[in-house]
Amino acid sequence: MRPFEPVLYPFALLYDGITRLRNKLFDIGSKRSVVFEIPTVVVGNLALGGTGKTPMVEFIIERLSQHYEIATLSRGYGRKTTGVILADQEASAQNIGDEPFQIFTKYGEKVHVAVGEQRIMAIPQIIMEHPSTDLILLDDAFQHRYIKGDFNILLTTFQKPFFEDKVVPLGTLREHRKGAGRAQAVVVTKCPKDLSEEKKKWYKENIKKYTAPGTPVLFAGLKYGEPYEIQPNGRVLGKDVILLTGIADTKVLKESLKGQYNLKHALEFADHHKYTEEDAGKISKAFQAYGGEGTVILTTEKDMVKLKDRKFAQLLEEIPIFAIPVKVDFDHKDETLLMDMVQKSIIEKGYKREV
Incomplete structure (x- = not known):
């Protein structure tokens, strides 16, 4: 235990209690989650900081943009604007945030990029302005429970997995580890290339203590491209x-x-x-x-x-x-499983086009 932890413990206990109560209210229906007709895929995490969400969103874009008209939606962290904004040629890191602008810069011709603090208000605007959109990727929205995603991808890093972390301010978790139970797939990111099967088994055993039965645990590294x-x-x-x-x-x-x-x-x-x-x-x-x-x-x-x-x-x-540039690097088996599950969630919403 670090010397200052006893001082932080009451604050962590209070924060944990508040977030647990919030999640409970959503679970029992006292707080309402909206389900949209258009398929929605959530990419998020339990922890503060970088777990590789943007590379994962870009990975999905590259796999599906030839088959679906995709929109990405995030809060637009760090931008100097407020409200819902759909990126256009006037977009910049200042008005939509650095990561959405990165996606717009790389994929602006393939996807629609939107930001908005109230995502529940942003989705109808996306559909109104781009009615042919048939898939929305919700970036960093695992805790945004006012929208019920059709498929939730939870990311956690190899270096600091959520099962070894604590809620803030004792650790970096935004909510209790049990929040992992909402995920349909967990991806351990930033894995070393020489990750052994024995180590993978250990991660799976610890993660599955908190996930729903049958939730797959997948592993991905990062692959850096040519500068x-x-x-x-x-x-x-x-x-x-x-x-x-x-x-x-x-x-x-x-x-x-x-x-x-x-x-x-x-x-x-x-x-x-x-x-x-x-x-x-x-x-x-x-x-x-x-x-x-x-x-x-x-x-x-x-x-x-x-x-x-x-x-x-x-x-x-x-x-x-x-x-x-950096890309997510799955082995073929894990990549196929994840994309098959995402595809299934889209088809179950009535979108029959096969990838």
């Missing part, structure tokens, strides 16, 4: 990189870079960090201090969409900045 230059200037990516991040956890990313790149320096900001001109100065100083012939700044796609703001135009011209 690309944010502002194409014909520069070449070499071995020497300065890492620039504003994400929840950099451990997995750093580990993946070890064998391929020479990490000269890491400039790390908090998750969802809003970059400023002052930050641009820090980036420039870091490049001057640690850069050299062939050195580039390597960042995530989540950070990239914020750095493309006009106020950083000069920085992008002067300093070679590359973004590294």
Whole structure:
């Protein structure tokens, strides 16, 4: 036990009680969950911080967008606007949030991207403006019980699984571990490539203490793609990189870079960090201090969409900045099982098209 835990315990107990009561009211029907005619798939987690929700949403988009007209809906964390917004050519990280803007930047021609604090109000607006939409992906909506998802995917990281975590402020859980019982599938994310079957069995045994009978536990790693230059200037990516991040956890990313790149320096900001001109100065100083012939700044796609703001135009011209894409990496068996279950949930709503 950490020395300060006894001080936090009463607050954790109070928070746990409030969230349990809220969930109980939904379970018994005192609080109402709305079921929409259009199929809805929820991607979420029990914990605060990064569990890989955006890569999972992108994974589903890539698997299903050729067969279904998809819309994504999230709260739009960190945006400077309020209300329901459907992304268009005026969209930016400032008005819809960094992760929705990342999805819009990558898949805007394939999907409709919407944000709204009150998702229950946003879905009718999506349908009104895009009536041919036949699947909505609800990003980070596991605790948003005013909408009853048709299929709930719960993510938990290999590094900090929910069964070893505690509710805030003692830990990072938004609700008690028993909330996992609402999931139709649990995916352990950010798994190492050499994960043994014995270790998988141990994770499954611990997770299934909290899930409904028959709920599958799947495993996925992260696969980093070929970095690309944010502002194409014909520069070449070499071995020497300065890492620039504003994400929840950099451990997995750093580990993946070890064998391929020479990490000269890491400039790390908090998750969802809003970059400023002052930050641009820090980036420039870091490049001057640690850069050299062939050195580039390597960042995530989540950070990239914020750095493309006009106020950083000069920085992008002067300093070679590359973004590294990340994708969910399932083995074939787990990927097939998950997508078959998602497909089944869509068909059960009356959408008969086979994938």
